[in-house]
Amino acid sequence: DIQMTQSPSSLSASVGDRVTITCQASQAISNYLNWYQQKPGKAPKLLIYDASNLETGVPSRFSGSGSKTHFTFIISNLQPEDIATYYCQQYDNLPLTFGGGTKVEIK
Amino acid sequence: EVELSESGGGLVQPGGSLRLSCATSEFTFSRYTMIWVRQAPGKGLQWVSAISPSGIDTYYADSVAGRFTISRNNSESTVYLQLNTLRADDTAVYYCARPRDTVTMEGLEYWGQGTLVTVSS
Numbered sequence: 002d003i004q005m006t007q008s009p010s011s012l013s014a015s016v017g018d019r020v021t022i023t024c025q026a027s028q029a030i031s032n033y034l035n036w037y038q039q040k041p042g043k044a045p046k047l048l049i050y051d052a053s054n055l056e057t058g059v060p061s062r063f064s065g066s067g068s069k070t071h072f073t074f075i076i077s078n079l080q081p082e083d084i085a086t087y088y089c090q091q092y093d094n095l096p097l098t099f100g101g102g103t104k105v106e107i108k
Numbered sequence: 109e110v111e112l113s114e115s116g117g118g119l120v121q122p123g124g125s126l127r128l129s130c131a132t133s134e135f136t137f138s139r140y141t142m143i144w145v146r147q148a149p150g151k152g153l154q155w156v157s158a159i160s161p162s163g164i165d166t167y168y169a170d171s172v173a174g175r176f177t178i179s180r181n182n183s184e185s186t187v188y189l190q191l192n193t194l195r196a197d198d199t200a201v202y203y204c205a206r207p208r209d210t211v212t213m214e215g216l217e218y219w220g221q222g223t224l225v226t227v228s229s
């Protein structure tokens with residue numbers, strides 16, 4: 002199985018800050034990497050697919066980059082509504098695997 | 109608008125069974141792989157199972173293989189997950205999800221609201 006190591010597990014930042022989350026795959030996965038946002042009590046929401054493609058309707062302050070084993074997710078201008086847990090997920094191979102999540106809070 | 113809606117969760121004793129359903133609408137169901145993902149209370153996301161558009165090919169996480177069975181009814185646009193020999197660590201919210209793409213599992217674009225399965229005596 003491909004292990005996805007996501008860091009940090011939590012962070013606290015101020016409104017307007019740039020937030021960076023990383024995800025490392027245990028083996029190369031090309032760009033087969035998605036990012037999701039999950040708010041409490043809600044289903045995950047797809048933000049980024051194929052490592053860097055912004056899902057329709059998602060604000061442009063969200064972005065992703067990377068390939069092979071190292072990926073980065075950025076919120077460029079943190080807003081109060083971005084408080085959530087974020088997950089990376091690979092789909093290069095079954096089983097689909099998710100990172101452990103990053104809980105983003107407002108300082 | 110694409111919709112997915114799970115049902116069938118509930119409280120069940122260890123060793124018991126449940127059948128989850130995920131009813132869908134507003135897309136050509138028979139063209140898409142369908143996926144189940146679960147989330148234990150306070151924990152992260154775990155892929156459980158997937159089924160090909162035709163239903164011929166099925167895939168399972170090691171932790172549920174041999175106990176869970178995924179199936180689909182393309183004429184009713186519904187995917188199912190039969191949960192047998194349930195254990196306490198199967199307690200979770202179970203989500204069904206649909207990928208963006210009909211060919212790959214690129215981006216789980218649509219999700220249901222989830223159904224809670226609680227395994228406890």
